[in-house]
Amino acid sequence: MNLISISDLSKKQILWLLDSADRFKEMRGRDPEGSEPSLPLRRKNVAMIFEKPSTRTRVSMEVATTELGGHALYLSADELQLGRGETVADTARVLSRYVHGITARVYSHNTVTQLAEHASVPVINALSDWEHPLQVLADLQTVRQRFGTLEGLQLAWVGDGNNVCNSLILAAAIIGMEIAVASPKGYEPAEQILEQARSLGGQPKVVEEPPEAAKGADVVVTDTWVSMGDEDQAAERLRVFGRYQISSWLMKQANEKAIAMHCLPAHRGQEITDEVMDGPQSAVFDEAENRLHTSKAVFAWMIAGR
Numbered sequence: 635m636n637l638i639s640i641s642d643l644s645k646k647q648i649l650w651l652l653d654s655a656d657r658f659k660e661m662r663g664r665d666p667e668g669s670e671p672s673l674p675l676r677r678k679n680v681a682m683i684f685e686k687p688s689t690r691t692r693v694s695m696e697v698a699t700t701e702l703g704g705h706a707l708y709l710s711a712d713e714l715q716l717g718r719g720e721t722v723a724d725t726a727r728v729l730s731r732y733v734h735g736i737t738a739r740v741y742s743h744n745t746v747t748q749l750a751e752h753a754s755v756p757v758i759n760a761l762s763d764w765e766h767p768l769q770v771l772a773d774l775q776t777v778r779q780r781f782g783t784l785e786g787l788q789l790a791w792v793g794d795g796n797n798v799c800n801s802l803i804l805a806a807a808i809i810g811m812e813i814a815v816a817s818p819k820g821y822e823p824a825e826q827i828l829e830q831a832r833s834l835g836g837q838p839k840v841v842e843e844p845p846e847a848a849k850g851a852d853v854v855v856t857d858t859w860v861s862m863g864d865e866d867q868a869a870e871r872l873r874v875f876g877r878y879q880i881s882s883w884l885m886k887q888a889n890e891k892a893i894a895m896h897c898l899p900a901h902r903g904q905e906i907t908d909e910v911m912d913g914p915q916s917a918v919f920d921e922a923e924n925r926l927h928t929s930k931a932v933f934a935w936m937i938a939g940r
Contacts, residue, residue, distance in 0.1 A: 896921070
């Protein structure tokens with residue numbers, strides 16, 4: 635099994651992974667050293683392809699692999715023959731002879747789908763330009779820890795209809811949450827994603843004004859206005875996204891007990907203010923921590939079959 639899209643998982647599988655992630659979080663550091671149940675990746679190797687740099691993705695996955703007893707191989711694009719013209723298919727076939735799982739943080743979604751098509755070991759999307767399923771699993775764990783449930787909650791996305799937004803829209807449909815997306819014209823989530831969410835039973839709402847999306851929301855989520863690969867559009871994006879900011883004022887439009895989330899890195903003073911990010915409604919750093927626990931859950935299940 636591969637994890638290329640969050641929609642590769644059923645509601646039952648997502649909830650099972652979140653339960654597993656909660657257990658990993660609770661027992662971190664408690665198991666006796668070398669205890670077999672806590673080392674499902676013992677004698678297993680995980681190839682981690684990085685075309686894009688990262689803090690949370692790299693550290694969380696590498697620590698997760700190590701703490702599960704495995705060995706992580708960091709492979710930057712410059713270190714692979716991909717950078718010299720080897721096909722993705724051949725890279726997938728060769729790596730499958732050496733390792734027990736492959737993660738890939740890439741520019742093009744086509745790269746990770748090709749890896750999955752030609753590899754004989756599990757392939758996990760650690761970010762592409764289309765989706766970011768590992769991030770959204772951590773988001774779901776964070777929300778459930780705060781509210782005790784997921785079903786029926788109202789989410790508001792404020793900003794670019796990007797890869798994280800796409801995965802969150804699909805996850806909301808699978809789980810049974812409501813989601814409203816506020817994006818400037820021309821930066822809305824892809825219609826293909828919205829149609830897929832509807833086919834999964836969701837009813838995603840897309841609006842232009844942030845207060846309309848945030849009204850009554852339980853969770854208000856954002857991401858950077860200028861993602862990696864969009865740097866040439868930075869000036870225009872900063873102009874267009876000026877009012878798409880999670881501020882204290884916007885949080886007052888949401889539920890009284892609403893939380894604010896951001897997958898990081900954050901450009902403070904742009905998409906989110908210091909007051910919100912460092913304030914009592916922020917779940918940003920819990921969300922970042924949960925990248926470790928959900929990575930463990932995914933790796934233990936998909937790579938080790940636990």
